[in-house]
Amino acid sequence: MSNAHGIAGIPMKWVGPLKISGNVASTETKVPIATFESPLWPSVGRGAKISMLTERGIVATLIGERMTRSVLVEAADAQTAYAAAQQIQERIGELAEISRTVSRFIELIGVRHEITADLLFVRFEFTTGDAAGHNMVTLAADALLSHLLHTVPGISYGSISGNYCTDKKATAVNGILGRGKNIVTELVVPRQIVADQLHTTAARIAQLNVRKNLLGTLLAGGIRSANAHYANMLLGFYLATGQDAANIVEGSQGITVAEDRDGDLYFSCTVPNLIVGTVGNGKTLGFVETNLTRLGCRTERPPGDNARRLAVIAAATVLCGELSLLAAQTNPGELMHAHVQLERGDQRTKGEA
């Protein structure tokens, strides 16, 4: 029936394995990527192969995590807004209590605010266990907002979300104040592997990164972002693992750093806004359960550990694809040649499937 539930079947492939170490997980794992763009698979695969050729692989360091929701209230005037903001800061313990009623996995870890005219934007920061936390923090924000409207004088309802959260919009606030999991990945590729596997040099990749990712994005009017195509890897990984893939909008605001270190390549991707979870919406679908399990993210662990593991795997996947594309773009014609070949090969594969 035309109105019934159907399925949009996105082609999916397991790529890798890639090697990860760091402060969250040490593992070798293949990664699932769902995409209409088949060249993405070998692109990530090449990066993964290189990670396997190095001793430590991709070192992924988690340096922060939180989920946020900003509410908006209107005050009688700026002075009242300011007084309200001060009260809120003083009552964080009380607010933390209220937010805990929503879920045993949520914990209020901070509150920031901003005042413009007589408007007060309050940005609540939470940890949310293994959930990405969109719904949990909205529920908590709703409870907190109700409480504030009843107990703080001179303010009235503005919006349950004031766009200062910020969800699924490219802004600066998420990077500066934090939202989602903030992960730095690093890979040192020996000179010979750069030559053999990537057909280029560390110096050329470093120079291209400055010119394309830093200068090019800057000239384009980018905001807090300098990379070639994080969005591609994030989309493919998010779809394959049941994430809310619209979070690639802010997730793709990350920064690639490449340096020539005596011929070896230091390559790093900072992905400050990874919004991922191992429970919640979409996680009960069969293929998602299967994929999360295979990634080792459905193991019995303290709350949050599975989600952190998933996040570093996502970040490592980003690095693999980014490294591969940048290397290709140092060589005139390579990208086009590869695309044409892959597309042709893919047609054949599809024909066989």
Next chain:
Amino acid sequence: MSNAHGIAGIPMKWVGPLKISGNVASTETKVPIATFESPLWPSVGRGAKISMLTERGIVATLIGERMTRSVLVEAADAQTAYAAAQQIQERIGELAEISRTVSRFIELIGVRHEITADLLFVRFEFTTGDAAGHNMVTLAADALLSHLLHTVPGISYGSISGNYCTDKKATAVNGILGRGKNIVTELVVPRQIVADQLHTTAARIAQLNVRKNLLGTLLAGGIRSANAHYANMLLGFYLATGQDAANIVEGSQGITVAEDRDGDLYFSCTVPNLIVGTVGNGKTLGFVETNLTRLGCRTERPPGDNARRLAVIAAATVLCGELSLLAAQTNPGELMHAHVQLERGDQRTKGEA
């Protein structure tokens, strides 16, 4: 086999119908949305219903279309870069010839450049028929770059893409110079329908739009964007129609305008960077073909007409979801209430499915 092709099955539903008029299409059609977030369906559905209650429905005006790719060349110095840029402008006819060898559907319609230090970024603008055009413009840019490197003195290869295109990154250049289909949608909702269907007033929606979408996004450090959740609708629609959904990154940089016109609501969504096609990668999958056909976008028409039709349907879908969410957020608690109900209902539905 673990490495074989699999499928990520995203739940999909046809929502609507919605009513569209304007300079591209006049139609009433349901729209397919694939998402892990089930509340999105009734949200879009409510907006669609309202469009059906009005005489003209959603008026969608296409005001521009192009696909772009920027190449990067290094010059001997800034003066040489400048001379090269001038030459390129003078030789547009010749360059158009070369790009036509790539495809009979591609046409070079403009070239812009930017110089920083001794680097020259050249941004080629093309029309690409019914294809979104990613591959077509890369192929053309590759041919043009080769040609320029052979015929313009003093320049050498920098990159086939200089991030000034800009693909899948949130920047300002796409909005200012254009990339993808630029569409304005407008819907005038009579006062009574605002009250009955949206349980609010035009004045409250207009005020919320200023405070949340304009001021809130501004405070968050957004760039050329002011909306509540375009990314959600675009993702769902892109996945259901075989688009490269990573283009929601720039696609979601759009602007909502809401005005109270004597109690009636003027509601408009400008979506300047819609990257969609009806042919190309992903479009040969069964469900995609079915969906495009059902949307009337596989009809025999002049090249480009099917893609333009698809684009206005996408833009109208965005308006439906945006209107519904903004209206909900004018009412304290409504969003949470709806989510809880829907999620519960959805669980039941899923259990039944």
Next chain:
Amino acid sequence: MSNAHGIAGIPMKWVGPLKISGNVASTETKVPIATFESPLWPSVGRGAKISMLTERGIVATLIGERMTRSVLVEAADAQTAYAAAQQIQERIGELAEISRTVSRFIELIGVRHEITADLLFVRFEFTTGDAAGHNMVTLAADALLSHLLHTVPGISYGSISGNYCTDKKATAVNGILGRGKNIVTELVVPRQIVADQLHTTAARIAQLNVRKNLLGTLLAGGIRSANAHYANMLLGFYLATGQDAANIVEGSQGITVAEDRDGDLYFSCTVPNLIVGTVGNGKTLGFVETNLTRLGCRTERPPGDNARRLAVIAAATVLCGELSLLAAQTNPGELMHAHVQLERGDQRTKGEA
């Protein structure tokens, strides 16, 4: 002698008086503005006159103050950078001690950091008494950086300033984390005064503000800014009071809000990054001393009070000029007419002078 000290004499005029109330000062005062653009004087003057016609005048609320400097260190890797950042947070008391050795007026009130790849940006926040504080915080940052380099393992010198401060650059970080004095000014103008003095209506000003300052700036690719010409008033006031006027770059990133409240006009200017002082560089020049004294900012008061007073006067001056220009732009031709008249009048005045 050609290399000797000379003087660039900028024409200066005292405008007003304007009326201020709020949490810092209640006063009526003229304000000095030095500018080559003579129409600025009557423009601010008109706003000032309106403030005098209202009961409370311009209500200026100070909602934050700090001066910042960010240092940059390179770490062995991201994990080391992260460990260093954690150490720094734990040792804030110790760091505050060190910064106090620089001046008895400086106090460390917070430290934020950001990590990208193996780079650690540390942003120190201080209060600096009555000084704007550029030199004081650089001196303190230098001492703190030396101390950290000697006591935190695995880090080395990157830069005394990492551009994450951010000084004299238009960015998002200053608004989000704070830098300088953050002041909201509000003025409620009764309907009749809007009509008589501004020859327009609250509704027209509110609409223009949304379309020009919010939407127009957004389309132009602005960052955290929505106003017509804060830069003009800040420049004139900064020059007249011995400030480092290059701080108008971030100072001019402010937000105008205008609302029609039953025919009365609610008009507000939020100026989050006012960098001003009453002591320090430039403040010993004769005309500066005279002007600061006349503004009541050289009175015997607790440290910081004079600077806060100066800041609210600066912010109120911004509001006066902003209100006047926006009102003028609601009327076709008024701006041009006024300019032509003023320029002609000014010529005559100059001729007479």
Next chain:
Amino acid sequence: MSNAHGIAGIPMKWVGPLKISGNVASTETKVPIATFESPLWPSVGRGAKISMLTERGIVATLIGERMTRSVLVEAADAQTAYAAAQQIQERIGELAEISRTVSRFIELIGVRHEITADLLFVRFEFTTGDAAGHNMVTLAADALLSHLLHTVPGISYGSISGNYCTDKKATAVNGILGRGKNIVTELVVPRQIVADQLHTTAARIAQLNVRKNLLGTLLAGGIRSANAHYANMLLGFYLATGQDAANIVEGSQGITVAEDRDGDLYFSCTVPNLIVGTVGNGKTLGFVETNLTRLGCRTERPPGDNARRLAVIAAATVLCGELSLLAAQTNPGELMHAHVQLERGDQRTKGEA
């Protein structure tokens, strides 16, 4: 009398000489800088000295010039706005005629537009001879807007300025579409001079530039800007030459590129939005006339040539100060040491003066 004209006397010094070549001027000249911040003089002076030690000096390439004003009109709906925009493009010749009635020095060279909802922003681009052109383009825009309102159906007055110009606001549009004079300066400093004069290496300056100016500004949420302190040099130069110094807001959005070329330093400052003139407001003051004359910018030349000469001198001044500061920041403690010394020296000098 308290309301009479006074003077804000900003300390001014001639620094240099510096050496310039390129497509506008070949000259050696001292430059005047008016500032309250005395360390700026020796900072620029050091860069100037280095330029004198090289054969070509600072090569300044002018790659574009225009002055802009955007008007805002409201249309009946988006379709009407689109039709109006198309009409305007077709009638550029007619519009050029009208703009010429304003001044014999103004020439309309382009029109761009942007549509959001039912709003049409039209951005007129002009050349304005030797004037910076603020008033000239406002006068022309006023005439053009009147004409359009009378001849294009379905549109009404919005604003004489729609903030899409953009004047004195930090945005992306000016860099992408152009506003003011767009100048690239380049200086190649031999390895030995880097060592002797700057006490550092090309490699260290290049690395610092990537980390501080590119990465640091990016993390801070900057928009189209990557430099250490262009605002300082522009302010000092603008004040000394009678410019509207509020234009440092967009003028300071420029990009520093530094590269290590076999030990030599390639150093470049791109300053895309220099708004300067040799006639107009402020240019008739005595010290301004003297300074412009001494800079060789009051010579009998074709219209525009004097302003272009002034612009390249301004841009070269920017490079001198930028190079000096970046070099200093590669050495721990140097900046602080220099400041302390200079401030002390300056006190002495002031005492002597």
